[in-house]
Amino acid sequence: MIIKFSLNGKNTSLDTDPMKRLLDILRENYNLLSVKESCGEGECGACTVLLNGLPVTSCLINIIQVDGGSVITAEGISETSLGKLIAASFTETNAVQCGFCFPGFLVTTYHYLQHDPDCDENKIKNALSGNICRCTGYQKIIEAVQLACRKLADQEHKHEDV
């Protein structure tokens, strides 16, 4: 089946088994290796991408569901100013250790800050609740998101001043 979709802002199409997982297509056909497989059952969030603007576990999405839609991976997000701001915040709070989970956290955090940039700890915990990290213990990750949130607010404040 021919599947057409937008990937990190560029239109693409491929002829493939429509039941193939989005995760495998992104890694094998497009070499987007930020998309990690860990549990393969939607529990860990390491394979998170944005599908039509929503963060989803790409291990549970068949490529047929992507036809006509848009996909953004951590690679695409890392090119944006918000993506760079989030990555810098994770670095500053030492929130990344082995790094395996980080692309997923980047995608989820990007979506959170785009839609509801609130520093409230509980809101952040809820937004990130589908992503698992086995190294850091989460406190530094929450601090990173709060830091990104404050930086974003400062930026908007400066824009208002201008």
Next chain:
Amino acid sequence: MKMYKPATLQETLSLLTELPAKKLLLAGGSDINILIKQDKITDENIIYINHLPELHGIDMCCTKLVIGAATTISEISHSGVIRQYCPFLADSLHDFASPLIAGFATLAGNIANSSPTADTVPLLLVLDARLVLKSLTTTRMLPLTEFYTGYKQTRLQDDELIIAVEIPLQYACRYKPQYIKIGSRTALTIAKAALAFVKYDNKFRIAAGSLNEYPRRLYSVEEYLSLHPDDYNDNDLLNALKKDITPITDFRSDKEYRLQVCFNYLQKFLKSTNSS
């Protein structure tokens, strides 16, 4: 596996009539992909339905809410109409999987997958929900209480599709249902036990998940409490509960814990209802 993507609802219903057995409907895919990973799906005919507009959306129609079968869990929990007319459903669905799954998992998918632990079903049972089932030649309503007949067994005919879920507004609006899901991870877990509860006019609707072969109403408890709304005693209540549930011991929990936690929350819900 052979894949079909019908262009219209009509074509979908024709396919359901024509294709031989071992067919599966694919909407969100959050259950099917786990079955594929476990090699439990091999030669099924798979019919993709997520793109059909008739299966999406939330409407208020006279005295009921009508939710399209392929509406996602997060669309429901964030819907203004649901938040206004059935806040219980919107709030309770926050316990359904993580945001990363709730964004594509569908309501009817959760019902039709027929898991004993299906999170949405106890909620819909206390809300007295009905399913709208359509085939090429018929459309019928089936109360959710009558949908399941056994473990992974339903009254859905081979040529039928769930097209919508209807919730009458009198329970959703006028009374305040309560809900608890017990599991090992708040964000995303398969329930060890789940209990939904509503009291109305000294009558009760109570439903449990993960405590039987399918999520179901607790009719013995309901009957006992309707006779003793204010003077129930714990022993009789426990005995009624034991008639209604058949908890098992598995890797997730054990039957003694499941019974106890269900009883504890039943008492808690009763106390909070009587004191308010």
